[in-house]
Amino acid sequence: MTEYFLAKYNFWIYVVLMMIGLYAMMGKRNLVKKLIGMNIFQTSIILLFVSAGVKKGGATVPILRHSDYGPEHAEHLIRVADYLNPLPHVLMLTAIVVSIATTGVALATLILIYKRYNTLEEDEIMAIRKDIRSYKTPRILRSKD
């Protein structure tokens, strides 16, 4: 039992993070909170990948130190078991950049939404759009009587 939970505690944290992100995207009404939920969701996946590169037996960061081997011997004397797998790290650098770009585009879209509807709450925006579709002047944009 403890094997299942305690030994793999990091994977359980990623599951919790992913569910928090998914809940925020679905359950929150504010659009910025939904966006941050999406960000948390992507972060959990990134952390999962990085965990996949860890090796048992005290593997260290995958950076070669030339002082250990000398530059002309570097290719011959690398002991692979000493270093973490760098491939997931590299893949996740790309994924982090993708996540940043998506967040940037989403925030720009939110600026457009705010300029148009003057609010960022989803229920208010849906009410305004329903008013627009039925040709009434939306409540928020009506002048105060």
Next chain:
Amino acid sequence: MIDQLPALIIVAPMLGAFLTPIIGWRYQHLCYPWTLLVLTIPLYSAVGALFKVIRSGPFGYNLGGWAPPWGIEYRIDYLSAIMLVLIATIGFLAAVNARPAGKTEFKGKEAQLYTLFLLQITGLLGIVITGDLFNIFVFLEITSLSGYGLIAHGEEGAPMATFNYIIIGTIGASFYLLGVGYLYMATGSLNIADLATILPALYHSKMILVGFAFFTTGVAIKMGLFPLHIWMPDAYTTAPNSVSTLIAPLMTKVAAYLMIRILFTLFAPDFAISVVPVATILGWLAVIAIIVGGVKALAQTDIKRMVAYIMVAEVGYIVMGISVMNRAGLTGAILHIINDACMIFCLFLTIGAISHRGHGREINHFQNLSKKMPLTMAAFVIAALSMCGIPPACGFFSKWYLIMGMITAGQWIFAATLLGSSLINAVLFFRIIEKAYLAPPESQGHNHTDHEAEEIERNDAPLSMMIPIIMSALAILLLGLFSGKIIDAVIQHAVPAIF
């Protein structure tokens, strides 16, 4: 130079996209010719690649000279080659079409329109050409992000539609990434051809099963398969006209290509039938997609929204063809990917032209359109006939193969749904054709007693919209007439040899 052609297909539009805002900074009017110039390179390379594949079989290209599985490999086989030609051609024609509408919809920001255009085409080309799973994710996100940026410039509901698309689309791409992660953790490889040899030994491993589930769900979200299609109608309706001609035909089809790759190249077809009954699930979801898409399309009065719901049904056709798992069905599905891209492209082009000339998008206001825009409406009629499955337009042939596949598999309900959907399409399109060609003009209030037939001014689409319209209508007819040749030369080799 000829050896480097596969890399050139991706590099040319990407570098073009990088240089476009710099050119547009000083010479705004040069962006359009620059875009067309850049897009001829992938067009030429894609056609060259297709002929090379037909002549000497599939070939690969190692990026940077690194051999797979350590390096990224671009693998061009029969399916990739035909998809490359499809994307390059539609991308080029959509760019030709984008100028008149782009001037009104992106006023003052045309450089940005063409930049995102080129980036989107780069992403689409990249998804079909690469043979590395993570590379597909990167190109998938390039495509999606440029799509989000383009759609947000649309009409009233566009920013909200874009935001919904961002949230749902990112969930889809993240699920795909999770699938890649699980497969990598189990096997240690990211190359599709390499994984196809490693995976059969691992089919009963839980990790592979979960990875497969995430793959399928992620790609289904991107494809717009029921019930994950909710982002599609809003996003494609509110998008600007110059943009929806590019995104609508291609995005869902490339995602369908991705599903074919996962189900048939990455995992053997045997996996989707016996290990996990995914084929059955996908088939029934496709039936519901076709029914829901058709019924909701009947309720629309906005023509663009109607076509968006028809697209939900078209995705159902393709997935149905994949799910029956026999040669005829898969041939029909691949042929339908090509045909449907051309049909939807022609439909969106004509809708854009009609909207550009000020006639709006309400079907009830389409009187006398056949006199005002004769060539455009002729192309619309050809596309509509193809949608209903009337020969010699290409839609007939893909539906023929799909129904043959259903009958071979004994799935009578699927075949009945396909036939019923053709009837619904006939109702949908014939009411528009009747409105445009046969309806008498409504009395506007001023006296009609003197002259019966008023002089209706002919104001057809501008030339840069007319050329893609005519070419896509011709393509629909030619694809139909030459479907046999296309199937013999390309598609029958794209279907796995087991069938």
